[in-house]
Amino acid sequence: MSTTTIKKIAVNTGGGDAPGLNAVIKAVTMSAIQRGWEVYGIRDGYNGIFLPTDYPNHDGVIRLTIDDVKDITSLGGTILGTTNRGNPLRYPMKTAAGAVVEVDRSDEIVEGLKRYEIDAVVAIGGDGSLTMANEFYKKGVRIVGVPKTIDNDLSGTSITFGFDTAVSFATECIDRLHLTAKSHKRIMVVEVMGRYAGWIALNSGVSGSADVILIPEIPYDINKVAEHLRASFTEEKDYAIVVVAEGAYPKDGTYAVIEKEAGKAERLGGAADRVAAELQGLLKKEAREVILGHLLRGGSPTTFDRLLSLRFGAAAVRALEEGYSGVMVAHQVPNMIYIPIEEAVGKMKLVDPNSETVRTGRELGICFGD
Numbered sequence: 001m002s003t004t005t006i007k008k009i010a011v012n013t014g015g016g017d018a019p020g021l022n023a024v025i026k027a028v029t030m031s032a033i034q035r036g037w038e039v040y041g042i043r044d045g046y047n048g049i050f051l052p053t054d055y056p057n058h059d060g061v062i063r064l065t066i067d068d069v070k071d072i073t074s075l076g077g078t079i080l081g082t083t084n085r086g087n088p089l090r091y092p093m094k095t096a097a098g099a100v101v102e103v104d105r106s107d108e109i110v111e112g113l114k115r116y117e118i119d120a121v122v123a124i125g126g127d128g129s130l131t132m133a134n135e136f137y138k139k140g141v142r143i144v145g146v147p148k149t150i151d152n153d154l155s156g157t158s159i160t161f162g163f164d165t166a167v168s169f170a171t172e173c174i175d176r177l178h179l180t181a182k183s184h185k186r187i188m189v190v191e192v193m194g195r196y197a198g199w200i201a202l203n204s205g206v207s208g209s210a211d212v213i214l215i216p217e218i219p220y221d222i223n224k225v226a227e228h229l230r231a232s233f234t235e236e237k238d239y240a241i242v243v244v245a246e247g248a249y250p251k252d253g254t255y256a257v258i259e260k261e262a263g264k265a266e267r268l269g270g271a272a273d274r275v276a277a278e279l280q281g282l283l284k285k286e287a288r289e290v291i292l293g294h295l296l297r298g299g300s301p302t303t304f305d306r307l308l309s310l311r312f313g314a315a316a317v318r319a320l321e322e323g324y325s326g327v328m329v330a331h332q333v334p335n336m337i338y339i340p341i342e343e344a345v346g347k348m349k350l351v352d353p354n355s356e357t358v359r360t361g362r363e364l365g366i367c368f369g370d
């Protein structure tokens with residue numbers, strides 16, 4: 001608990017963007033200004049602080065006013081910019097020899113916050129950003145985290161903002177694909193984001209009446225998928241929709257990493273490509289893949305995500321006012337609560353293969369590849 005009076009706070013967004021980030025920024029800014037505090041936005045995660053203050057046209061840390069935020073509830077992306085390549089604890093730097101090494105620059109951030117006379121920070125981000133926030137808390141920074149990810153895989157909170165928007169858009173895409181798949185009598189394999197957790201694939205696949213849903217939590221057997229589809233084809237229904245999370249993998253294999261570099265998050269790719277090629281080979285039927293990828297992150301947040309984001313932002317400011325630090329705002333129906341950040345990070349919230357939604361899918365005749 002910290003009871004020192006707050007005059008200035010900073011807010012930042014880290015990791016991949018998610019619909020609703022701007023609504024959180026708005027709620028943080030407006031509720032802080034209402035308390036008489038000044039609000040500053042740090043650009044691009046924490047990178048804005050690394051810019052020297054005498055840098056020409058320096059705008060790494062910007063003052064936020066009501067005018068800056070009042071119209072951004074419905075805006076996708078983040079007005080502050082973000083990065084998933086700028087972890088100050090493992091900052092990628094080039095050596096004289098050209099190699100990339102990870103350097104701990106966190107003390108520069110702590111000093112930078114002091115230089116700007118920032119009394120407290122609201123850090124909006126996923127597991128990586130919240131882990132950073134916890135390290136800054138241990139270094140004496142007064143900080144509250146707001147959980148963010150379209151993947152909905154953060155522990156401690158029943159839901160993260162951006163997830164509903166991603167699922168709604170994925171479901172709309174699956175609806176569209178039914179029509180074209182039916183017209184061409186094809187198998188359409190749709191890849192959605194979800195690096196290690198299959199929430200988006202599961203919820204959109206069940207809602208969009210997929211024939212097959214493949215998620216990382218249930219490693220698949222491609223022969224079982226093919227058998228299921230073969231048995232499902234009739235004269236009237238000779239097409240199929242297969243929804244694949246990008247992190248789905250075969251039970252005797254692993255997920256496909258296409259990029260792993262110092263200071264960067266692991267990048268996956270190729271899940272739908274692999275499934276489509278194998279199904280085409282096994283079923284001798286045309287199979288095409290569609291990768292929804294970043295389309296799921298763009299766009300305007302749904303009403304559900306707008307309200308959730310505004311509630312997260314306002315609750316973060318309430319937490320600071322009440323003296324909390326080192327906590328994350330968590331949604332636990334029907335309330336927003338505060339939990340220690342370290343209780344939330346480092347462990348993912350995965351789909352339970354025996355969960356009610358998976359069981360519902362199975363009862364609707366959907367194959368999960370097992």
Ligand code: F6P
Nearest residue numbers: 016084149150151193194195268
């Ligand atoms: O936000 C998480 C996520 O959407 C993952 O599902 C995905 O693997 C990742 O972001 C991709 O991020 P980027 O391509 O922006 O590095």
